[in-house]
Amino acid sequence: MATAPSATATVTATAHGERAHSNLQFPDYRRNVALKYVKRGYTFLMAYLVTIAVVPLAGMLLLELANMYRTGELTRLASIAKQTDLSFNLVTVLVTIAALVAAICSYFLLRTRPVYLVDYQVFRADESWIATYARFMNGSRSCKRFTDEALEFQEKILVRSGLGQQTYLPPAVQVAPPQCTMANARLEFEEVVFPIVEQLLAKTGIHPKQIGILVLNCSLFNPTPSLAAMVINKFKMRSNILSYNLAGMGCSASPISIDLAKQLLQLHPSTYALVISTENITQNWYFGNDRDKLLPNCLFRVGGAAILLSNRRREAW
Known part of the structure; x- marks a missing residue:
């Protein structure tokens, strides 16, 4: 015949659980991490966020172009362009390149320098x-x-x-x-x-x-x-x-x-x-x-x- 757990056993289990919970020590991140370096890192990230975002994208684009050149896909695209008489408006290309160069120069010249x-x-x-x-x-x-x-x-x-x-x-x-x-x-x-x-x-x-x-x-x-x-x-x-x-x-x-x-x-x-x-x-x-x-x-x-x-x-x- 099953017997109900005694009150003493319940109290003992509860005390054991509380003692085990109290033994859990979480690290004090305020002591382990120098907050001044966290602040400096955040300031640096915000100041150069555009650069940090653009440089990886530019690198990925260059790698992709290099891969296309290695596999011959660029050559194939050029031949397709010749076969379909694809032509470019020289003025449009020059204006687009000039606008990109002007935007890049303006960013580097007019941005606020951190002090x-x-x-x-x-x-x-x-x-x-x-x-x-x-x-x-x-x-x-x-x-x-x-x-x-x-x-x-x-x-x-x-x-x-x-x-x-x-x-x-x-x-x-x-x-x-x-x-x-x-x-x-x-x-x-x-x-x-x-x-x-x-x-x-x-x-x-x-x-x-x-x-x-x-x-x-x-x-x-x-x-x-x-x-x-x-x-x-x-x-x-x-x-x-x-x-x-x-x-x-x-x-x-x-x-x-x-x-x-x-x-x-x-x-x-x-x-x-x-x-x-x-x-x-x-x-x-x-x-x-x-x-x-x-x-x-x-x-x-x-x-x-x-x-x-x-x-x-x-x-x-």
Whole structure:
């Protein structure tokens, strides 16, 4: 006589099934596959989709023609054409060939070249440049240019700004009395920009003469010779480099510089573009008591970044 399975056996089987299911370990593809390479591969595929599709078709057509020639089918087709008095309109053939050539040339000449970010470097100042809240307020008091109300306003803005205690100000502003001269402004630029460009070139292994485009933006400090000329002279870049010095554009200058470099890379193949973005504090420090003009003193600090772009295909990987 058959007996019904016991509840204990059912529970045991269920627990065994759950344990077996929990032992199934699926691979974590997020760790096994570098997503950046997947993204690069997808970008490459989309950029050259037409070429990838046309080249195999052209190869298959050539192979088929070669096979027809080997088997004598092309000769047979030619003899059939002669027997049936098949003729071609020369003008139509020439126009068709010219249209195909023009279409191919237009595709290769007018297509958008991909622009790659090779590397970048940001500025990190020396510890002596650090401007803590206390150091900032001590400097403001020691210069004896601000009223008590202006000092109180600056302290209130500092606390609420969210800048933190690790921001930087140039030494010329922090000494007493401040020495906001053009010479010190140029020195600030050199100490910010030259090191980041050197570090960027060292990281990428790019020689300065390989750079064909230089775009530099600094809104408030624009001496003559230009800041871009200072960079070219410092690193002995080539004489025919395309250099642009953007000024007076405020916070929008950085994306404008990137876009300008991108547009120039569409016109000049197989080259590098160096984009430098910075701002100069030394000569633009405000010593009055107008609250609107005191805000930049409290909010803006030293900074700089150098970005290397390229349209060379090898930089895609």
